Amino acid sequence: MRVATFSIGGERRVGEVDLERGIILPFDLPPSQAEAGIPALIGRREVPARLSPVALERVEIEAPIPRPRRNIFCIGKNYHEHAHEFARSGFDSSAAAGAVPKAPIIFSKVPETVVPSAAPVLIDPAVSSAIDYEAELAVIIGRPGRGIRPEDAFAHVWGYTIVNDVTARDLQGRYSQWLVGKSQDTFCPMGPWAVTREAIDIADTGIRSYVNGDLRQDSNTKLLIFDIPTIIATISAGLTLLPGDVIATGTPAGVGIGFDPPRYLKAGDVVRIEIDGIGVLENRFEEARP
Template sequence: MRYILFERLEGRDSAPALGRIATGASEIEVFDLPAVEAARGVLALIDREHAGDPAPLSGERVMIDAVRPLAPVPRPARNIFCVGKNYFDHAEEFAGSGFDSSAAQGAVPKAPIVFSKLPECVTPFDAPIPVDADITTAIDYEAELAVIIGKGGRGIAKAEALGHVWGYTIVNDVTARDLQGKHSQWLIGKSQDGFCPMGPVALAADAFDLETARIRCWVNDELRQDATMQQLIFDIPTLIETISRGITLMPGDVIATGTPAGVGIGFKPPKYLAPGDSVRIEVDGIGVLENPVVAYRAAENAA
């Protein structure tokens, strides 16, 4: 089952609604939730499940092509946990890019590299990725599978970790490479406004096949990234075990699991994003996340 937070196309100011989409269906079954609760996206469903009060369906059905998707976790309660250098080929390309402050320790990390993105940088399907030339001239894309935690905990064992996953979505870990290098850390270069497109839906954990799912990214019509989850250096259970060792994971936390080879800095010369570009990410079973790249002032007007 896929879950979607959406606005109806007939009015930009219409209240967000939350629904579910059965596999292969073209209609959304809408949940009967107050607008304020629905606006929290799948966080509202997770909280209700923990309270033993699952959200009821309203009986209303809406055609998928009549809605505008919003990010399924529009405002994470905390920073998004992110993982660097977590695909073998990307670890090699990043180590040779000149932006990797950990390269002296070897291309492939010995333990997960965990950093974060601010919750305010989350943005939905089709929202502009802003290019502010006064701040950065080296904006890169990173296609990633994101985990949504359903059951919190501290000291979660690897063998039990997938039982704590509520579902999955797609994120684009947009990065200002020049800021990443200038500050010798990753928060500023990865948390600029609009730097975390997410969506278009969240897929229930039991409907996602980690063994076979592929992740792909196109910039305009050029396929740049193509990998399977089997190419992760540290798998999802390992990431959950690592992060929860001393940090209590909470329901609704989001973990972005890393990006495959093919990012802009992997090319010689680098292929950075520019206004007029479009970034399209597809993950099997979840769908397609696509966002235009727009000059900053134009992006403000489009938002």
């Protein structure tokens, strides 16, 4: 099932997307619950009744989780070729331990970074001159858990969406902790919607990114160094994962820092990310106004 958070008539709703018919079927949810977006569905024994369909062209698609309840968990260097390109870049504070990590590298982005597909991503030249893109599959947690075993991990997954882990590389290199370089305002485009766990074969899913139509990343989730069960087991060891938590699973090779010279983003650039079975996340980068 493909599910979107959307607005119509100034009211936030959640509904099932039918792309073939070009419609969205709103779920019968109280406005106070729908305000949270997709988390309003998580934990329910039954899917709410669907209301009359609305044409997709009439609604404004929002991020699946417009404001996560806490930081987005992220995994660094989780595709072999990207691990090597990042280690060569000179911005990798973990490179001394080897290009390919022996355990998942975990960092986070603050909730306020989230913006929907089609929203502008803001570049502030007074803060950073090295803005990069990272196409990523993101996991949405559906069932709470602590000390989750890898073999039980998928029982805790509600579904998946797309994230662009936008990064200020100069800030990432300046500080040994990545939070500031990853958490600039608007640095987490998410969407356009989410799919439920059974909707795609997550062990073999294509992932691509384009900058101004130029193919930059072209990979597959089967090439992850640490798979989703390993990631969930690692994060939940002593830390309780909660419904609605988002985990970005890492980006493949082809990011701007991997080119010589680096191909950083500038105002006017458009980044398009495709993940098979989910959809297309596309955002234009614009200079921030004072």
